[in-house]
Amino acid sequence: MINIKEEFYSNFKKKRGTIFMLFLTLFILISCADKPRYSIPYEDSPYVSPERLQKGEKILGTADKDARVYHQVVTDSDSIPLTFDGYIIGVEKGPKERVSKYKRTRDSLGEDFYDRYLDNIYCSHALFPEENTVDKSCNVPSIANRDARLATGWKKSTLIKDLLQGVGWDHEEEAGKRHFISHIYSYSPADIKKSIKPVYNVYLDIARSHPDNGVKEYKSAFSAGMSALQGALKDDLEIRLMQAETAGKSYTHIFFCSMGWNALQEKAIGNFNSLFEQLRKQALKRDDTGFRPLVIGITWPATWADTWYTEKASYWNKAADADEIGTTIAASLLDQVILPLKSFDFQALDKQRKVDVKVVILAHSFGVRLTSSALFLKDLVYVGRKPLSKNVVDLYIGLEGAVSSNRFLAASNGKKHGKEGQPYVLTGFPDTKFVYTWSQYDTANPITATFPVKLWSGAKHIGGTPGFNNLTELFEGIEEGKKPLSIHFSRCS
Numbered sequence: 001m002i003n004i005k006e007e008f009y010s011n012f013k014k015k016r017g018t019i020f021m022l023f024l025t026l027f028i029l030i031s032c033a034d035k036p037r038y039s040i041p042y043e044d045s046p047y048v049s050p051e052r053l054q055k056g057e058k059i060l061g062t063a064d065k066d067a068r069v070y071h072q073v074v075t076d077s078d079s080i081p082l083t084f085d086g087y088i089i090g091v092e093k094g095p096k097e098r099v100s101k102y103k104r105t106r107d108s109l110g111e112d113f114y115d116r117y118l119d120n121i122y123c124s125h126a127l128f129p130e131e132n133t134v135d136k137s138c139n140v141p142s143i144a145n146r147d148a149r150l151a152t153g154w155k156k157s158t159l160i161k162d163l164l165q166g167v168g169w170d171h172e173e174e175a176g177k178r179h180f181i182s183h184i185y186s187y188s189p190a191d192i193k194k195s196i197k198p199v200y201n202v203y204l205d206i207a208r209s210h211p212d213n214g215v216k217e218y219k220s221a222f223s224a225g226m227s228a229l230q231g232a233l234k235d236d237l238e239i240r241l242m243q244a245e246t247a248g249k250s251y252t253h254i255f256f257c258s259m260g261w262n263a264l265q266e267k268a269i270g271n272f273n274s275l276f277e278q279l280r281k282q283a284l285k286r287d288d289t290g291f292r293p294l295v296i297g298i299t300w301p302a303t304w305a306d307t308w309y310t311e312k313a314s315y316w317n318k319a320a321d322a323d324e325i326g327t328t329i330a331a332s333l334l335d336q337v338i339l340p341l342k343s344f345d346f347q348a349l350d351k352q353r354k355v356d357v358k359v360v361i362l363a364h365s366f367g368v369r370l371t372s373s374a375l376f377l378k379d380l381v382y383v384g385r386k387p388l389s390k391n392v393v394d395l396y397i398g399l400e401g402a403v404s405s406n407r408f409l410a411a412s413n414g415k416k417h418g419k420e421g422q423p424y425v426l427t428g429f430p431d432t433k434f435v436y437t438w439s440q441y442d443t444a445n446p447i448t449a450t451f452p453v454k455l456w457s458g459a460k461h462i463g464g465t466p467g468f469n470n471l472t473e474l475f476e477g478i479e480e481g482k483k484p485l486s487i488h489f490s491r492c493s
Helices: 004-033 050-060 065-074 113-125 143-158 158-166 202-209 220-246 265-285 308-313 315-342 364-374 445-449 464-475
Strands: 086-095 176-188 196-201 252-259 293-299 344-350 351-354 357-362 395-397 432-437 488-491
Touching: 050 065, 050 202, 065 176, 065 265, 086 220, 086 265, 086 315, 113 143, 113 158, 113 220, 113 315, 143 158, 158 315, 176 202, 176 220, 176 315, 196 202, 196 220, 202 220, 220 315, 220 344, 220 351, 252 265, 252 315, 252 364, 265 293, 293 315, 315 357, 315 364, 351 464, 357 364, 364 395, 432 464, 445 464
Parallel strands: 086 293, 252 293, 252 357, 357 395, 395 432, 432 488
Antiparallel strands: 086 176, 176 196, 344 351
16 A cells, blocks of 8 residues: 555655755745845846835935835836936925035024025025126125025015925924935946946935934935035946047937926936937937937936825925026036036147037926926126126026016016016026926916916916917017017917
8 A cells, every 4th residue: 555645755756856956946926026126236227126225215304105216217217218328306395404414504694404594595687687786796795684684585476485485484493394316326228238327325324324114314415415516426427428539429419307286207218318318209200329328317206195185285285396496406407517517628639628418308288387497597606796607598498487477577567477586587598508498288378377276376377378378468569680589489270
């Protein structure tokens, strides 16, 4: 009679090697499923382990599910890659006491970025056109003097109010939130070995500098991000341009891009990819095989995404956020990093070479507000209101812009337009070609010109029919060369 138990053990002994390998393979597959790869040193890897990420999220206040969608590049780079050569700059929002050590009550002025920022708001003729009593050297007598002038602007202009609220000027010092750069990632689709690499990642910085899980704070994430913008990113861009020029594959255009309201990071990057794929196809249709864009895209917390009604209610907050990011982070990126590349030269193969590249801004919705403020109000990030670069943007393209047309118009016959002032026209216009699109089918932008929304700022968005009519009506009867602004409008059908 066959002993079933003995036969089982006999067969098991014969095949235990095979069974062991099957179990080992199954264990490896289960262990690796849905987890990022960490086989390369984490300093060079685009991936961040869950443990390291959670530590940084806790410290910076970006741990909830609504905040995590704005650093999805950090957690899952492969799922939302930029399909063209370029960079994604991820801006997030966290409690001010965690992301910036700024103290407004200090005795000395000008020691901190936001001190300088408030000084330059104080000195800005564009923001205070009727009180231009401050000399151009921007010498601020005292905090009390500065606060009195800012309080006046707060009451007179919703734009000044939004900018000041963004840096916590009206709140207790440790209240509210502030924007900061949390990550900068480089994309080179043609480079298989390093198609995605981190130029800067605050979550990796926290993991390296604070191995102890008990650490509850971090040095200023705002300052660290700005340093990376003007240091690591600028260096990486220069090296990239040198390598492309030397290899005979020079970039023809640098595009600075931003999407708008309700665009999560994944959606924004998808939009970048779609736009540039269309541009590539159009270039090929025109037999332009030399079109080589370098894309620099900003993603930012552009929505409250809990429910449909909080999403709609976020309009005012996100409009203010776009201006804050535009006049701080984006202004520094444009004037200190991107524009200087137009005159960048270097020595290679015993020959002095100069990069010949055009700079284009391409934005949509609130991204138009963000990038317009970066372009027209970039003086707000400099002491003495002296911008670094003399280079100008070659072309500005604003798609369905969610920014008031009143900002482009000077007061006429003593009458002001809207409640935001006329900051763009008063700064003086660079030698940039401007193209703004609008559509009669746009149902979102015209809402700002209806009651009761118009009571807030009197805005007539440039991307809708009311904004277009606002500009064309005011331009009627004005000689071409004397118009306050020359804008080309393209109607989208």
